[in-house]
Amino acid sequence: MASSTFSVTGANIFASKPFGLEDTSRGRDTLPYKKNGLVPTFRTKHDLIATNVATRPPISIPFPVIKHEEGRKLAAWTSIKQERWEGELVVEGEIPKWLNGTYLRNGPGLWHIGDYNFRHLFDGYATLVRLNFDNGRLIAGHRQIESEAYKAAKTNNKLCYREFSETPKPDNFLSYVGELASLLSGASLTDNANTGVVHLADGRVVCLTETIKGSLVVDPDTLDTIGKFEYTDSWSGLIHSAHPIVTDTEFITLLPDLIKPGYVVVRMDPGTNERKVIGRVDCRGGPSPGWVHSFPVTEHYIIVPEMPLRYCAQNLLRAEPTPLYKFQWHPESKGFMHVMCKASGKIVASVEVPLFVTFHFINAYEEKDEDGRVVAVIADCCEHVADTTILDKLRLEHLRTFTGEDVLPDARVGRFRIPLDGSPFGELITALDPNQHGKGMDMCSINRAYLGKKYRYAYACGAERPCNFPNTLTKVDLFRGTAKNWYDQGAVPSEPFFVARPGATDEDDGVVISMISDKNGEGYALVLDGSSFEEIARAKFPYGLPYGLHGCWVPKK
Ligand SMILES: CC(=O)/C=C/C=C(C)/C=C/C1=C(C)CCCC1(C)C
Numbered sequence: 006m007a008s009s010t011f012s013v014t015g016a017n018i019f020a021s022k023p024f025g026l027e028d029t030s031r032g033r034d035t036l037p038y039k040k041n042g043l044v045p046t047f048r049t050k051h052d053l054i055a056t057n058v059a060t061r062p063p064i065s066i067p068f069p070v071i072k073h074e075e076g077r078k079l080a081a082w083t084s085i086k087q088e089r090w091e092g093e094l095v096v097e098g099e100i101p102k103w104l105n106g107t108y109l110r111n112g113p114g115l116w117h118i119g120d121y122n123f124r125h126l127f128d129g130y131a132t133l134v135r136l137n138f139d140n141g142r143l144i145a146g147h148r149q150i151e152s153e154a155y156k157a158a159k160t161n162n163k164l165c166y167r168e169f170s171e172t173p174k175p176d177n178f179l180s181y182v183g184e185l186a187s188l189l190s191g192a193s194l195t196d197n198a199n200t201g202v203v204h205l206a207d208g209r210v211v212c213l214t215e216t217i218k219g220s221l222v223v224d225p226d227t228l229d230t231i232g233k234f235e236y237t238d239s240w241s242g243l244i245h246s247a248h249p250i251v252t253d254t255e256f257i258t259l260l261p262d263l264i265k266p267g268y269v270v271v272r273m274d275p276g277t278n279e280r281k282v283i284g285r286v287d288c289r290g291g292p293s294p295g296w297v298h299s300f301p302v303t304e305h306y307i308i309v310p311e312m313p314l315r316y317c318a319q320n321l322l323r324a325e326p327t328p329l330y331k332f333q334w335h336p337e338s339k340g341f342m343h344v345m346c347k348a349s350g351k352i353v354a355s356v357e358v359p360l361f362v363t364f365h366f367i368n369a370y371e372e373k374d375e376d377g378r379v380v381a382v383i384a385d386c387c388e389h390v391a392d393t394t395i396l397d398k399l400r401l402e403h404l405r406t407f408t409g410e411d412v413l414p415d416a417r418v419g420r421f422r423i424p425l426d427g428s429p430f431g432e433l434i435t436a437l438d439p440n441q442h443g444k445g446m447d448m449c450s451i452n453r454a455y456l457g458k459k460y461r462y463a464y465a466c467g468a469e470r471p472c473n474f475p476n477t478l479t480k481v482d483l484f485r486g487t488a489k490n491w492y493d494q495g496a497v498p499s500e501p502f503f504v505a506r507p508g509a510t511d512e513d514d515g516v517v518i519s520m521i522s523d524k525n526g527e528g529y530a531l532v533l534d535g536s537s538f539e540e541i542a543r544a545k546f547p548y549g550l551p552y553g554l555h556g557c558w559v560p561k562k
């Protein structure tokens with residue numbers, strides 16, 4: 006078995022080959038993209054910026070070459086080649102001078118340990134990517150997040166913690182974390198914070214996943230992992246929503262209660278680490294809470310979705326993944342939407358809704374009658390037409406083998422209407438013709454000034470079929486029921502992230518940032534105009550980018 010090295014010394018920050026892992030010790034003159042006759046589109050950090058990267062002690066981590074990484078493959082599903090990189094990118098087009106700050110994007114970017122390949126997209130060790138926009142220039146970088154799970158895998162060259170679908174073999178994790186009880190205590194759960202990244206109102210930047218222990222504070226400039234975000238309250242649960250609501254005044258999240266099925270809704274003030282309970286929702290269906298990857302809020306309410314795809318105690322303990330992983334589909338248990346008053350914690354509505362499957366809520370708002378009274382809550386999500394197969398379609402084996410057949414399950418903008426008049430049922434409609442966005446819909450963002458308010462535009466990934474994964478960027482106009490799509494044949498774009506122009510009054514006055522893994526095994530950062538949805542700038546990375554999930558914006562201080 007060939008072995009290779011991940012190098013994180015200041016001098017050895019480049020992989021010598023874009024698709025090999027053998028030698029990272031050569032300088033940029035030997036970079037293969039240059040050998041291939043391509044124009045280098047970056048300079049190194051040594052030319053441009055001084056950070057503490059070069060002063061850190063070198064770490065060499067043996068990671069053997071794995072078969073699927075041979076040849077020029079789509080970078081999206083290919084493990085990152087080095088632990089870190091940083092440099093300036095050459096910009097084609099023009100980045101608006103007002104765009105000053107850092108876009109951070111988190112996601113699973115390393116899907117193997119030694120010669121063992123992970124199976125699911127969500128299993129990968131977190132790779133944090135940074136785009137620092139500075140007066141028209143763009144400095145980029147990435148770094149692996151130093152979770153305990155990642156460090157233990159490197160040290161022991163084997164899986165030591167339970168990931169989304171991967172479970173350590175008993176002899177492995179027993180020797181690493183101790184005894185079987187660790188499973189129930191949470192000690193064997195991963196802290197691999199590979200899902201999202203949020204910028205708290207107090208300035209801290211936290212990477213998150215669905216395990217509470219996987220809340221890790223990072224430095225947005227160096228991408229250093231600073232340490233664990235220690236919650237100081239006494240909640241003993243192990244999991245939370247991967248997508249808290251973060252505003253200038255609060256951090257709100259949902260804590261599923263697997264013992265007494267329900268959800269505890271909590272908020273945390275900026276500058277504190279203490280979650281305070283707003284209220285609790287008991288599940289109406291059984292036998293356990295629905296999976297709650299995300300949830301929406303309005304100005305006055307928190308919406309708690311109870312999805313019929315529910316956590317499954319048996320599957321949580323299984324060593325081998327099932328088609329629905331830690332979850333089970335319970336159509337007989339039905340789906341519900343609960344509305345909690347943010348101020349009092351009281352449930353003001355709890356309605357049965359049609360069956361649904363969603364990872365991501367887009368936004369929600371209050372619907373008023375002509376007298377200004379709130380009569381309903383509208384909540385929009387990327388809805389997979391109540392089909393759970395999307396979860397299995399995100400297996401790496403599926404993602405890496407696109408045969409030309411159209412295999413991406415349909416998705417739409419699902420719009421819930423939850424009446425506040427005591428009616429027992431809510432509606433779920435399709436907000437716009439899904440053909441407008443190729444019947445693909447996920448990884449959404451909005452103008453954050455419209456969080457919880459009536460809004461018109463959503464940005465998301467749609468589909469140009471045939472495909473096996475969402476492959477377009479789409480701007481959805483929910484007033485007109487139309488969408489405008491951006492597409493680069495063979496490429497995989499990540500979540501389009503909207504950044505408003507300072508002082509803007511129009512909802513779509515700003516830019517949309519995405520990172521693209523293209524079909525040549527390369528990758529580039531892309532900036533679209535928020536209003537026209539036309540490309541205004543792109544900047545090539547010196548290496549292909551693995552797919553990433555969610556991002557946040559840290560404005561320049
Ligand atoms: C990447 C992403 O979107 C989701 C990641 C989800 C993870 C890592 C979930 C992990 C879990 C366990 C390891 C056991 C307990 C249940 C659950 C939270 C699903």
Ligand SMILES: CC(/C=C/C=O)=C\C=C\C=O
Pocket residue numbers: 200364395416445446447448474475554
């Ligand atoms: C990437 C994804 C779904 C794509 C489906 O069309 C879901 C990601 C979920 C976690 O953040």
Ligand SMILES: [Fe+2]
Pocket residue numbers: 200247248298364365554555
């Ligand atoms: Fe997500």
